[in-house]
Each structure stands twice: as structure tokens, then as C-alpha cells.
Amino acid sequence: MKKMWGGRFSKKTDLLTDDFNSSISFDQRLYKQDVLGSIAHARMLGKQNIIDPKESELIISTLLDILEDIEAGKVEFSVAMEDIHMNVEAILTERIGEVGKKLHTGRSRNDQVATDMRLYVKDISQDIKGLMSELITTLLDLADEHTKTIMPGYTHLQRAQPITFSHHLMAYVEMFKRDMIRMQQVYAMSDTLPLGSGALATTTYPLDRESVALELGFAAVSLNSLDGVSDRDFCIDFLEAAAVFMMHLSRFSEEIILWCTSEFNFVTLDDAFSTGSSIMPQKKNPDIAELVRGKTGRVYGDLLGFLTTMKGIPLAYNKDMQEDKEPVFDAYDTISICAITFTKMVKTMTVNKAVMVKAAAGGFSNATDAADWLVKHGVAFRNAHEIIGKLVFYALDHQKSLDELTLAEYHSVSPVFDDTIYQAIDLNVCVNQRNIIGGPAEEQVKKAIAFNREWLNQC
Ligand code: ARG
Numbered sequence: 001m002k003k004m005w006g007g008r009f010s011k012k013t014d015l016l017t018d019d020f021n022s023s024i025s026f027d028q029r030l031y032k033q034d035v036l037g038s039i040a041h042a043r044m045l046g047k048q049n050i051i052d053p054k055e056s057e058l059i060i061s062t063l064l065d066i067l068e069d070i071e072a073g074k075v076e077f078s079v080a081m082e083d084i085h086m087n088v089e090a091i092l093t094e095r096i097g098e099v100g101k102k103l104h105t106g107r108s109r110n111d112q113v114a115t116d117m118r119l120y121v122k123d124i125s126q127d128i129k130g131l132m133s134e135l136i137t138t139l140l141d142l143a144d145e146h147t148k149t150i151m152p153g154y155t156h157l158q159r160a161q162p163i164t165f166s167h168h169l170m171a172y173v174e175m176f177k178r179d180m181i182r183m184q185q186v187y188a189m190s191d192t193l194p195l196g197s198g199a200l201a202t203t204t205y206p207l208d209r210e211s212v213a214l215e216l217g218f219a220a221v222s223l224n225s226l227d228g229v230s231d232r233d234f235c236i237d238f239l240e241a242a243a244v245f246m247m248h249l250s251r252f253s254e255e256i257i258l259w260c261t262s263e264f265n266f267v268t269l270d271d272a273f274s275t276g277s278s279i280m281p282q283k284k285n286p287d288i289a290e291l292v293r294g295k296t297g298r299v300y301g302d303l304l305g306f307l308t309t310m311k312g313i314p315l316a317y318n319k320d321m322q323e324d325k326e327p328v329f330d331a332y333d334t335i336s337i338c339a340i341t342f343t344k345m346v347k348t349m350t351v352n353k354a355v356m357v358k359a360a361a362g363g364f365s366n367a368t369d370a371a372d373w374l375v376k377h378g379v380a381f382r383n384a385h386e387i388i389g390k391l392v393f394y395a396l397d398h399q400k401s402l403d404e405l406t407l408a409e410y411h412s413v414s415p416v417f418d419d420t421i422y423q424a425i426d427l428n429v430c431v432n433q434r435n436i437i438g439g440p441a442e443e444q445v446k447k448a449i450a451f452n453r454e455w456l457n458q459c
């Protein structure tokens with residue numbers, strides 16, 4: 001097949017070069033963005049009388065047919081045509097002859113591909129935002145059910161203070177909200193039209209870039225043609241947002257994996273979202289959570305790989321930039337499937353409430369509250385800390401929890417105690433007295449759930 005740029009060449013490209021150079025195997029994903037970008041360009045060329053308006057109409061209607069045919073699976077792309085841009089143009093020319101060759105007037109593949117990628121990243125950022133929103137809704141629904149489910153909160157993976165399962169879930173809601181905001185920022189960063197930048201220095205044709213931006217739904221037009229063709233920050237922004245989202249999913253997965261162990265047994269995954277072992281008949285494995293945790297590394301790789309690709313590229317376009325696509329596609333595919341599967345896994349898991357409460361009761365998680373009781377009865381906090389430390393030491397030795405100690409035992413470490421201490425260290429009281437914004441008290445968590453439902457509605 002004759003190359004579109006073949007004029008100054010006397011020899012055919014080696015087949016290996018065709019293979020190595022071509023991106024059609026993966027950039028055919030951009031067919032829709034490419035065709036829509038071309039339609040907007042052709043319309044503007046006609047409107048500006050850069051090409052005959054009748055010819056512009058023919059190009060547009062043929063491009064629409066091509067789009068339909070691609071979607072119906074009727075089009076076969078060719079490696080010799082390198083990429084989606086030249087494939088579409090070649091099909092157009094095949095169908096309408098010479099007129100098709102006018103589409104590329106005042107345009108370069110450099111500003112074309114930058115436009116396609118921006119349109120694509122705008123689309124996927126919205127798509128991912130939708131998946132994040134479904135995940136958050138699932139967590140809010142689950143949080144609604146568990147505002148009274150006491151569990152131990154941990155630091156250093158040691159039982160620290162009692163909280164509720166709701167409160168724990170709502171921490172992840174905050175993370176995923178930030179992820180949604182980041183995806184919205186990705187959209188905003190992609191929302192500038194580079195078309196019109198030409199190969200690097202715009203063009204001598206009187207292009208109306210603003211009308212193209214309007215048709216394609218871009219908020220602005222790029223102000224420097226060199227940056228227009230060589231900026232891939234928006235891809236990096238997407239990859240970064242994807243990597244942080246995976247980091248959050250991975251932390252959550254790690255907790256679920258722990259919670260599924262017989263040692264914790266805080267949750268039981270649904271059979272439909274677990275797997276077995278080929279040798280050990282008793283096994284039920286949290287493979288989904290493990291895979292999400294594992295795939296996080298892969299998305300970090302997408303980000304770091306492409307950041308590295310970009311770091312040494314002089315202005316303006318260089319072919320290295322073709323390497324933007326696979327990491328973006330891979331990260332998109334990975335975070336989509338992870339978000340969808342993870343959401344379903346969480347939606348169907350059983351929460352073992354009684355086990356959680358028992359764990360909270362067993363680990364002295366109310367020791368801070370006992371110290372606070374002393375403070376409220378006139379003991380300086382440091383001294384209170386010391387007294388309760390001694391009490392814990394004693395209780396450990398006698399295999400008792402704080403609420404199992406007698407008042408006489410309390411008095412053995414401090415005469416200040418009276419029997420209101422038992423009320424103060426009741427786990428429900430411990431949780432519900434933490435009743436300031438951000439706290440685990442039922443009242444606060446319910447407010448946070450309502451606030452976040454409203455936040456999602458506004459999004
Ligand atoms: N397939 C190319 C890419 O994705 C399109 C731009 C090619 N431009 C060029 N001057 N060779 O980057």
C-alpha cells in the first residue's frame with residue numbers, strides 16, 4: 001500500500017519498520033474521537049471556504065458512514081496505514097476519491113492525535129467518575145447499616161480505640177471522594193483543544209479554532225502551538241489519579257484480606273466473589289481483593305513508565321509520544337474492572353458484627369476512656385495514663401478486661417475511682433462520646449453519610 005507520506009521516499013519501508021512504527025493495533029480504540037475530530041475540522045474548513053462547502057459536506061457524511069461501519073465491525077484496519085488517523089483518511093479517500101484528500105488541509109497528525117487523546121481522556125475520566133460514585137454509594141449504604149456495629153480501631157495494627165464499622169467505611173468514602181475530584185481535574189486538564197497547532201507552528205490557513213472547540217465540546221483553545229502538540233500532562237494526570245485510586249483500593253483490599261482470615265473473621269466474602277484451592281478442600285480465598293492489590297503495581301507501572309518516556313523529549317512532537325496510549329488504555333481497563341468487581345465484592349460480603357464487637361471488647365480499646373475518666377475527676381492526664389497503664393498490666397496478668405475488674409481492684413491503683421467508671425468504659429459510650437465533627441459517634445457518622453449522599457448528588 002502506498003504511504004501517504006511516500007512522496008520523498010524511493011524505497012518501501014521494511015515490514016519490520018511498518019510493524020514497529022504502527023500503532024493501529026492499539027490506537028484503533030480512538031476511532032470515534034478521530035472521526036468526530038475530523039468531522040469538526042471538515043465542517044470548519046467548509047465554513048471558512050478553505051475547501052468547497054459542498055466537498056466539506058461530502059466528507060462529513062462519508063465520515064459518519066465510516067463511523068457506523070467501524071461500529072458495525074465492517075472495517076478492517078491496515079498496519080501499512082500506521083495509525084487510526086491515516087486508516088480513517090485512507091478509507092475516506094477510497095470511498096470519495098480526490099475530495100477525501102482535502103480533509104487534512106491545515107492539519108497535522110500531531111495536532112490530530114493530541115486532540116483525539118484529549119477527547120478520549122475526557123470520556124474515560126467521566127466514566128471512571130461514575131464507577132467511583134457507584135462504589136461510594138455502596139459504601140454509604142453499608143455504612144448506613146452499621147452505625148452501631150462496634151469494632152476496634154487500630155494503629156500499628158494493634159487495637160487502639162473502639163469505633164464503628166460505619167466509621168471505618170466512611171474513611172474510604174473520603175478517599176474515593178478525593179479520587180472523584182481528581183478525575184474531575186483530569187477532565188478539566190484535558191479540556192483544551194490543540195487542533196490548529198498543526199505540526200508545530202500552526203498553519204497559514206484562516207482556521208476558526210474556536211468553532212471547532214465549540215463543536216467538540218472543549219472549554220478552551222490551546223495558546224501555544226508547540227505545547228499544543230507536545231503536551232501529554234493530561235495523560236500523566238489521568239495515570240496519577242488512576243494510581244492513587246488503586247492505592248486506596250489496595251489498602252481496602254489488604255484490610256478485607258486480613259478481615260477474611262480465621263484470625264480476624266470480621267467479614268465473610270460471598271461465594272460468588274471468592275475462589276477455592278485446587279488442593280486444599282477447606283480453602284476459600286479472597287482472590288479478588290488480592291488481584292486488586294496486585295494490579296495496583298501494574299497501574300503504578302503505567303504512570304512511572306510514561307513519566308519516564310516524557311522526561312527527555314525536546315519540543316515539539318516526537319514519536320516517543322505514541323507511547324502515551326498503551327499505559328492510558330491499560331490503566332483505564334485495569335481501574336474499571338477493579339472498581340466494578342471490588343464494588344460487587346463489598347456489596348455482597350457478610351459483616352460478622354458479633355466478632356467485631358468481641359474484638360473491640362478484648363483489647364483494652366477503652367483504656368483511653370478510663371484515663372479520660374480520671375482526668376474528668378481531677379487527675380492530670382500524664383498521671384492518669386500511668387495509672388491506667390498499671391491497671392492494664394494488672395488486668396493482663398489476671399486475664400481480665402477492664403470492665404471485669406472489681407472496684408477494689410481499681411482502688412488498688414487509685415483511690416479516685418468510683419463505680420461510674422464502668423459506665424465510662426462501656427464501648428457504646430466510648431464511641432458515642434466522641435461526638436465532634438469527624439468522630440465515630442452515631443450522630444456524627446449519620447451526618448457524614450447524609451452529607452456525602454448530597455455531595456454525590458451534586459457531582
Ligand atoms: N500515531 C502517532 C501517535 O500516536 C500519530 C502522530 C504521528 N505524527 C508524526 N509526525 N509521525 O503519536
